[in-house]
Amino acid sequence: MSIESDINQPTFRNEYQKAIINLIYSYNWTTEQLKNIFGNENLTMQQFNILRILRGSDMPLSTLQIRERMLDKMSDTSRIVDRLILKELVKKITCKSDKRLVDVTITNKGKAVLAKLDTHEDAMENIIRSLTESEAKILNTLLDKMRSSQ
Amino acid sequence: MSIESDINQPTFRNEYQKAIINLIYSYNWTTEQLKNIFGNENLTMQQFNILRILRGSDMPLSTLQIRERMLDKMSDTSRIVDRLILKELVKKITCKSDKRLVDVTITNKGKAVLAKLDTHEDAMENIIRSLTESEAKILNTLLDKMRSSQ
DNA sequence: AGATATTTGTTGATTTTTCAATGATACATT
DNA sequence: AATGTATCATTGAAAAATCAACAAATATCT
Numbered sequence: 001m002s003i004e005s006d007i008n009q010p011t012f013r014n015e016y017q018k019a020i021i022n023l024i025y026s027y028n029w030t031t032e033q034l035k036n037i038f039g040n041e042n043l044t045m046q047q048f049n050i051l052r053i054l055r056g057s058d059m060p061l062s063t064l065q066i067r068e069r070m071l072d073k074m075s076d077t078s079r080i081v082d083r084l085i086l087k088e089l090v091k092k093i094t095c096k097s098d099k100r101l102v103d104v105t106i107t108n109k110g111k112a113v114l115a116k117l118d119t120h121e122d123a124m125e126n127i128i129r130s131l132t133e134s135e136a137k138i139l140n141t142l143l144d145k146m147r148s149s150q
Numbered sequence: 151m152s153i154e155s156d157i158n159q160p161t162f163r164n165e166y167q168k169a170i171i172n173l174i175y176s177y178n179w180t181t182e183q184l185k186n187i188f189g190n191e192n193l194t195m196q197q198f199n200i201l202r203i204l205r206g207s208d209m210p211l212s213t214l215q216i217r218e219r220m221l222d223k224m225s226d227t228s229r230i231v232d233r234l235i236l237k238e239l240v241k242k243i244t245c246k247s248d249k250r251l252v253d254v255t256i257t258n259k260g261k262a263v264l265a266k267l268d269t270h271e272d273a274m275e276n277i278i279r280s281l282t283e284s285e286a287k288i289l290n291t292l293l294d295k296m297r298s299s300q
Numbered sequence: 301a302g303a304t305a306t307t308t309g310t311t312g313a314t315t316t317t318t319c320a321a322t323g324a325t326a327c328a329t330t
Numbered sequence: 331a332a333t334g335t336a337t338c339a340t341t342g343a344a345a346a347a348t349c350a351a352c353a354a355a356t357a358t359c360t
Contacts, residue, residue, distance in 0.1 A: 002294050008219045009206065015286035016275035019293075020180060024195075025221045026293045027177035030170060032224065044316080045174075056159065063339060069158045071175045074182065076317065078340055083316090100325045100338045125166035128296045135292055136165035142289045143169075143176045144152050146278045194346075213309060226347065228310055233346090250308045250355045 019146075033127045037120050041113055046072065046080050047089075048117070051110055054090060060103030062095065089113060169296075183277045187270050191263055196222065196230050197239075201256060201264055204240060210253030212245065239263060 003022045004010055012018035031045060038048055053069045054061060061069075067077040081104055084090040089110035095101035106114075131139065153172045154160055162168035181195060188198055203219045204211060211219075217227040231254055234240040239260035245251035256264075281289065 001298060003290065006297075007221065013271065014275065015283050015290060016278055016281075017271070019278060019281070019286045019289050020184075020274065021221065022290050022293045023173075023177055023180055026297060027173055028222045028224070029297050030173055034170075046316090064337090071157065071171065072178045074178070074318080079316080082340095098326070098338090102339070121163065121167070124170065125164065127299075128166055128169060130298050131166075131169070131292065131296050133165050135295070136169045138288065139169050139292045139296070140153065140165060140172050142281065142285055142292070143172045145285070146281050146289070147156075147176060147179050148151060148280050149277075196346090214307085224348080229346080232310095248308090248356075252309075 030127060034124065037123055038117050041117060043113070043117075044080075046070070046075055047084055050077070050080055050084060051089060051106060051114055054104060054106040055111060055114055060095075060105045062101040063104065064101075066104065084110070180277060184274065187273055188267050191267060193263070193267075194230075196220070196225055197234055198267070200227070200230055200234060201239060201260055204254060204256040205261060205264055210245075210255045212251040213254065214251075216254060234260070 003018065003025055004012075007021070007025060009021075012021070034045065038045075043051070049070055049072075050066055053066055063077050063081065066081070067073060067075060070077065081090060081092060085092065087109075088107060090104055090106050092102045092104040095103050128136065153168065153175055154162075157171070157175060159171075162171070184195065193201070199220055199222075200216055203216055213227050213231065216231070217223060217225060220227065231240060231242060235242065237259075238257060240254055240256050242252045242254040245253050278286065
């Protein structure tokens with residue numbers, strides 16, 4: 001279905017305006033599917049994102065380092081980490097060498113939750129399987145270029 | 151800049167996984183720019199979206215009709231409309247022919263706010279001007295196809 | 301007509317996000 | 331060493347999003 005009929009807007013100013021709106025709509029569509037997949041583990045997308053980042057790092061990360069790697073840079077990383085601590089999925093201690101920083105690491109319980117979700121990786125990718133792999137590649141190229149101002 | 155370096159993740163499972171993550175990241179990047187543009191009018195993206203929908207309709211719309219046209223279908227349309235009423239940008243009355251429905255319309259004040267933002271339409275599109283118009287068109291095609299499950 | 305189901309919109313309670321302000325530590329300069 | 335500046339993380343307060351429950355009006359069925 002085209003974006004025009006999806007949101008009941010027959011015309012756009014141009015392809016640029018349409019692309020911006022299409023991007024927002026497609027993001028919402030995609031995350032809607034994603035939430036169904038890992039909502040079973042009672043994780044928000046942000047929490048999931050942080051867990052993945054921590055697992056992917058071979059050393060503890062500071063709050064700032066986590067935020068830099070997050071998909072949503074405006075996240076309130078500090079509080080999301082605290083929520084993950086409540087769930088015992090991560091732990092943090094103040095950094096020895098620089099007491100301004102905290103060392104955040106994923107716990108075994110956190111790893112177990114991710115391991116469970118790993119079994120759904122195929123399901124996540126299937127969300128956009130109506131694209132061929134080479135189309136997905138073009139999409140990636142265009143998105144990267146889109147963000148390269150100047 | 152590539153998504154790999156943007157989020158400090160050197161590899162992905164495949165182009166599909168990368169595309170999903172790229173989409174989320176690119177959405178956040180884009181909305182970040184957008185917020186700067188119409189944040190001056192103290193409107194959230196959802197409020198802006200509803201105002202545009204109402205202006206684009208030649209008749210009053212019900213809460214449900216608005217939600218159907220919104221980019222984020224999960225929105226709490228009812229409360230967002232109420233916030234817009236507080237700002238006197240829209241008004242609503244219960245529908246004569248079906249008292250379950252409400253007729254929501256944009257006010258002159260609401261139109262004035264949008265008119266102000268119309269002067270920034272070019273700025274909005276410039277966000278993704280590093281794409282050529284035909285690239286933007288391909289992006290639109292791919293996003294539409296991406297959402298067509300089966 | 302009367303009972304039941306569906307549609308539509310709102311509300312309550314909780315969680316999350318947002319933006320600005322604060323506090324603590326480290327760094328730089330004199 | 332003392333002062334000022336920068337960095338990093340947290341907190342407070344307000345706004346917004348989320349999820350489930352609810353109520354009213356309409357539609358459907360017997």
